[in-house]
Amino acid sequence: MHPHDHPHDPACTACTTPDLAFAPHDHAGCATDVLTRADALAAANGVRLTPVRRRVLEILLEGHRAMGAYDVLQRLASDGFGHQPPVAYRALDFLVEQGLVHRIHRLNAFAACMHPGEAHAPAFLICTACHLVAEAPATPVRAALNKAAKTLGFTIDTAHIEAQGLCPACQALQ
Amino acid sequence: MHPHDHPHDPACTACTTPDLAFAPHDHAGCATDVLTRADALAAANGVRLTPVRRRVLEILLEGHRAMGAYDVLQRLASDGFGHQPPVAYRALDFLVEQGLVHRIHRLNAFAACMHPGEAHAPAFLICTACHLVAEAPATPVRAALNKAAKTLGFTIDTAHIEAQGLCPACQALQ
DNA sequence: TAGACAACGTAATACTATAACAGGTCAATC
């Protein structure tokens, strides 16, 4: 897997790979790839992926799940970092600003972005059974949303699209 | 204005009226119409729109804005209802279940549904300047979302689509 | 009218998030 230190490029396989959350995959590779890309992005943007921040990203990358700030905090504390909420919230806020983490409002939780550096505006698919979260490409969804807003004269700045339902694996178990 | 005690009907003008939040309109009529429809819906569904519940809906209908549960609670308390959070949350939960109120996750707040009884799955447009909230018809948006989910094998149960930006009036003031 | 059940009210608590301030690190500058 190449370092992937570039913005979205249709010629790059990693860039065009669909979200793997719901598919069996080499998760260790998947996670370290994202971390590598995160390092590169931080350098490119002139910001610092400090130890706490990087650790938070690692923690979120352990699974394709959203975690609450306090769960992250507990992990940080047991790793020798601070014990107070701002420690977690600051790192999370930074990662969200940098596009390395997404906030899932419906769950009051945070999930690692699996497509950092790619210009993307995902829709989140949240499995209510196994709690996996995937990012679905949502360009057409956003186009439709912009169009709907336009008919009311509204100009969209940011949009959050979060769907709950069943992932393929959990559907099979029903 | 007719009682509107029916489900969505393309032949009914009230049913096909676009959301008026961003447009100058007869708000008193707009609010009482929704209340009338709410009464009819509750009766039709065999549930009770009790005094607290109805009052909560009235409060939310005072403006096309989302309110936090504790703001609603304060109003309820000053109207002689209970002073504890469950009083507000229970009424709000009921109204959400009945489709008379929408939860705006991004704001941790609640807004009266302006299209009760119409089979609708709106996208919420939240003005960051004046805090008005409108419901945009989102059938095409949801179609696109379902399609995106399908490519990942995901089945959507419920979706929340919330956009932030500027309403027409606030754009004009920029 | 007795029983079942829904609705309301309260107290207590859990969960999520931010404000305000102190000390530490590091790079650029004098």
Place this chain on the structure above:
DNA sequence: GATTGACCTGTTATAGTATTACGTTGTCTA
């Protein structure tokens, strides 16, 4: 090499959001 200033981390304290648990009242029905 000391100094400044920006940024980062940590703390305490507090604000804001939501739920659990339990007792009482009201309503409907058998």
